[in-house]
Amino acid sequence: MHEKKYPVVLNPNDPRFLTLRSLQTAQHRLRTGLYLIEGVRHLARAIEHRAPIQSVFLEPSVLVNPLGRKLADRLRMCGIPGVRLSGPLYRQITRAAEPQGIGAVARQRWTPLSVLQVTRSSFWLALESVESPGNLGTTLRTAEAVGVDGVFLLGSDCDPHDPAAVRASMGSLFSQKLIACSSREFSDWARSKQVAIVGSSPKGLLDFRGIRYRWPAALLLGSEKRGLSDQLEEVSDYIVRIPMRGDCDSINVSVAAGVLLFEMSSQRPQT
């Protein structure tokens, strides 16, 4: 087993462990541009999509999955540095209910606004602010399933590299174009490229099923609690609403994103 050659880290004050653990915080992810990937399935998808893996961490006693062991071998052979963590240190890094004993540090990939190609059938998702990283990751997964061209993250609290978002995205994070910019940059870009901005709000006057969407389009969602900001409501070309029954005034934001993404996707022009 190649991973046996990685140095062992047992001391909780070892800088290699402290660096790993620090990537659980938004502040260190922002400062370093790195993030954590954990578990066999996620790491396999990251490699498949050529995510820039910087280093690997293992806990050999729980790394029993044959694919996981193969991945560890492969990374080692490619010269990726790594460490073997003791059980207690590994458990401080993992969020998995059933830890698989393998994870990696990868460099974040962001796509600059300036390189985006817009065609008449382009379809984008823009998130103003999503408080729950689980909801954010779930939404990235749905965005991949409907084949959006990329996801705009407009608020500083939209961190798709939070470990809970990475997990919930089930690997969709690695295959998608992510664009971080301000609300203003987003709306200026949309205007200049004639991309219709479709805002979603309980206050919207249009039933999301009742209209023919104009293309190219970007679906824009606000936060769980506050919805869309006034600023982004103003720049929206339409504001659609998901009609609800009973005394229910809202649904989970990732469910709302899914319902709207699939509806819009069904109206998307063929390329």
Place this chain on the structure above:
Amino acid sequence: MHEKKYPVVLNPNDPRFLTLRSLQTAQHRLRTGLYLIEGVRHLARAIEHRAPIQSVFLEPSVLVNPLGRKLADRLRMCGIPGVRLSGPLYRQITRAAEPQGIGAVARQRWTPLSVLQVTRSSFWLALESVESPGNLGTTLRTAEAVGVDGVFLLGSDCDPHDPAAVRASMGSLFSQKLIACSSREFSDWARSKQVAIVGSSPKGLLDFRGIRYRWPAALLLGSEKRGLSDQLEEVSDYIVRIPMRGDCDSINVSVAAGVLLFEMSSQRPQT
């Protein structure tokens, strides 16, 4: 403040505290037929929907929300028994990121299969098995938003009274008919009442948008990992599929439920 009259519990071995804590486990919820409700908004909705509250627990030092204090007063005046927990004991019960200092024990309400009324526009949701209580609660919330007549929970691991499910349902748990029965009882009931069973599976041959649903109908979903069982696939009148792009083969189960519930709901006959 009326809640000051409730006895104080400081000892972690006090049976009143142990009873509360035990309701975090499925086993004790099943044995007692009780469950925990936590937080002001959830408790307010429970009372609004006449959930049978058995007792209340407070942590007066964090109960600062005026509505929360009013609820506590009201429950006390209605003769509902209660306790005041110390901070450390309360924190063992709460799952909230920002605990609000109030919660209750309520009796579970289940609707027997035999009393269900079926009309030509009836719409049901049936869940074979949902592993994540968060996904289950989120799905109950969506089910309320589309106005289903009730939710069947077919597997023993579908526990809508898990604290995480109660939270994610955002109160929808209290307003809905919940029916617990076996897969066989469900399919026999649907057959006898001429309710069309619409199974959902990635293996389904029908695009969920491409068909006209027959009514009354029940949407049937399987578990996150295993999907629908063979047994329930066999009794389904249709099996629909949500088409996906790229190398994405699945979306989150609560998102899938939302997409299908809203599509079917748009075809539901007017009553």
